[in-house]
Amino acid sequence: MRILVNHVTRMTKGFICVAGVDLETKRHVRPVVAGKMSDLLLERYGGVFNIGAVVDLGVVNYCGYPPEVEDHQFRPRRAVKLADASPVKFWAMLQAMATRSLRGIFGDELKLCKVRGGYSCGWQGG
Numbered sequence: 001m002r003i004l005v006n007h008v009t010r011m012t013k014g015f016i017c018v019a020g021v022d023l024e025t026k027r028h029v030r031p032v033v034a035g036k037m038s039d040l041l042l043e044r045y046g047g048v049f050n051i052g053a054v055v056d057l058g059v060v061n062y063c064g065y066p067p068e069v070e071d072h073q074f075r076p077r078r079a080v081k082l083a084d085a086s087p088v089k090f091w092a093m094l095q096a097m098a099t100r101s102l103r104g105i106f107g108d109e110l111k112l113c114k115v116r117g118g119y120s121c122g123w124q125g126g
Contacts, residue, residue: 001060001072003029004085004093005053013038019048021068023095028070028097031057031079041076049083052090056080066109 003020058078
């Protein structure tokens with residue numbers, strides 16, 4: 001699976017979360033490993049992940065469940081950075097995938113819930 005990385009989040013010290021777009025299906029993907037993902041997978045430390053990087057994750061196994069429906073387990077040693085997307089192509093991908101509503105992003109399973117005197121949204125999926 002080849003992805004264009006569009007999210008990199010620092011988690012607890014030494015760990016990250018990464019997400020991107022599958023270049024074939026145009027669906028969101030979050031590469032995951034057993035346990036926590038080390039920040040050593042960042043390009044700055046010799047790894048493959050960086051914003052705008054095109055990464056071949058190798059063979060992945062879908063392991064998602066609501067609300068983390070985009071999770072795909074991969075083997076870090078098999079991941080290869082192929083290229084950097086040009087700023088124009090990266091921005092075009094972001095614009096093409098942008099949605100103006102929460103329902104458009106999360107689907108019909110997202111429900112309005114009353115909480116502590118106000119409202120919030122929650123996952124009502126099965």
